[in-house]
Each structure stands twice: as structure tokens, then as C-alpha cells.
């Protein structure tokens with residue numbers, strides 16, 4: 001059976017219809033809040049990957065990262081942002097979103113420099129792999145890092161937030177606590193632990209480096225335990241979900257959606273018009289959407 005990536009699977013669990021449409025269709029108008037946050041995150045990850053390649057290859061890790069490594073990390077982040085931006089060519093970008101687009105490069109540069117300066121990974125831990133795929137058997141997943149700490153091997157992921165939501169310091173502190181708690185049941189990180197556990201090595205924990213850019217920069221490292229019974233439970237959920245995804249891709253089942261679930265933290269679902277006004281009629285939808293490919297039967 002095919003193994004799907006965590007991003008595909010979690011989108012599928014949110015809405016199998018949204019999963020079926022994403023990648024095939026995009027709105028003609030860019031949604032800066034969602035799309036540029038993704039670009040910023042990808043640029044940051046590319047910069048940190050470059051820095052961590054240096055960490056992987058330089059043992060023991062010096063206390064000070066050389067300036068040319070920092071420059072190379074920033075250049076990698078900027079390159080990544082540039083290539084991600086190509087996908088927006090020919091799509092409409094509103095005034096507010098254009099301002100947000102202009103802020104990506106200075107933000108990513110600052111984020112990478114600050115994250116290197118405040119590297120939360122202890123110098124005596126070894127970085128084993130950097131953005132290395134674990135192979136087709138595991139859905140081609142690529143943990144940001146695999147590290148070896150005094151307890152053994154563990155996957156490690158950076159999470160970038162522009163800001164923690166909330167109107168008051170108390171509300172922001174509460175939301176941050178929720179976010180940290182949510183990472184304890186991360187589908188993505190369980191997938192990495194499951195994949196790395198194969199071959200007999202004991203993997204029972206993972207790390208999240210939560211990076212917040214505004215109003216002031218912060219990067220914190222959080223460890224999470226994985227109970228073996230919880231991992232076995234996740235694996236049952238995963239195989240059942242992947243089986244359904246494959247059946248939909250093969251045209252044996254139709255994707256569906258809970259009608260109340262047409263929104264997320266980024267606002268209304270981008271496919272609302274396609275689903276509920278155009279009813280997947282491409283002739284009607286083509287003025288509002290760009291069609292990239294046709295992968296899954298949706299109706």
C-alpha cells in the first residue's frame with residue numbers, strides 16, 4: 001500500500017475533498033496570509049538546513065558559527081524564497097499581500113541569522129542527517145534533522161511562526177502553551193519516529209524548535225516523548241487513512257467533506273466557490289481558479 005506524507009495525510013483528514021483539489025487547483029488570487037507564510041517557512045527551513053549541514057560536518061561543533069556559513073545559510077534561504085515565488089507568477093496579488101510579499105526577504109534573513117545565533121541544539125549533540133529522505137516506504141518524508149542526543153536518535157523539526165496570536169500577553173502566553181501542547185500529538189513527528197524506528201533502532205522521542213519572529217524573536221527547543229502504545233495506535237490510524245487515500249486516487253471512492261468545515265485558522269477554505277458555486281464545473285471555475293492537473297475524480 002502507498003504511504004502518504006504527513007502534509008498530505010493531515011490535509012486529507014481535515015477534508016478529503018480539499019486534499020483531492022489541492023495541487024490540482026489554485027485560486028487565481030494569491031492569499032498572502034496563507035501562501036506567503038508557507039514561502040517564509042520554506043525559506044527559513046532551507047537556511048537552517050544549510051547551517052545544519054555545517055553542524056553535521058564540523059565535529060566537535062565550535063561555539064561560534066563562521067560568518068561565511070551564516071552568509072551561505074542566508075543565501076540558501078533567499079534562493080529558496082525566490083524559487084517559491086515563481087509559482088505566483090501570473091496570479092493576482094492584492095495591495096496588502098504585495099506588502100507582505102515585500103517583507104519576506106528581510107524577515108527570512110533576520111530569522112535565519114537569529115536562529116543560528118541562538119541555536120538551541122546543544123553543541124554535544126550530533127546532527128546525523130539534514131533534510132534527508134527516509135525513502136518511498138515511508139512516503140519520501142524528510143525530517144528537517146535527525147539528531148543523536150545522549151538518549152539516542154531523534155527526529156527534529158523547526159516550526160516557524162510569524163507571531164503567536166492573541167490580543168494580550170496573557171492570551172498570547174496561553175496560545176503558545178496550547179501550541180506547545182499540540183505538538184505532543186503531531187502526526188508528522190509520529191510518522192518520522194515510526195519511519196526511523198524501522199530497522200530495529202529504538203526511537204522514543206522527538207524535538208520541536210519553535211521559532212517566533214514577532215514582536216520579538218525567540219527560538220525554544222521542546223522535547224516530546226513517544227509512548228510505544230501511542231505509536232502503535234497512530235500506525236493503525238495511518239494505514240487505515242492511507243488505504244482510503246489510495247482508493248480515492250484510484251477512483252474507487254469519492255472524496256467527501258463535512259459541510260461545516262469550510263474554514264481553518266487561515267480563514268475560509270479557498271475552494272468554497274469551486275465546491276459550492278461552481279460544483280466542480282471547470283468552465284465556470286476557470287475565471288477564479290488555475291488548474292494545474294487532474295489527479296482525482298471529485299464528483
Ligand code: SF4
Pocket residue numbers: 015017018019021256257258259261262263269270271272273275
Ligand atoms: S470548500 Fe468545504 S467542501 Fe470544499 S474543499 Fe473546502 S472544506 Fe471541503
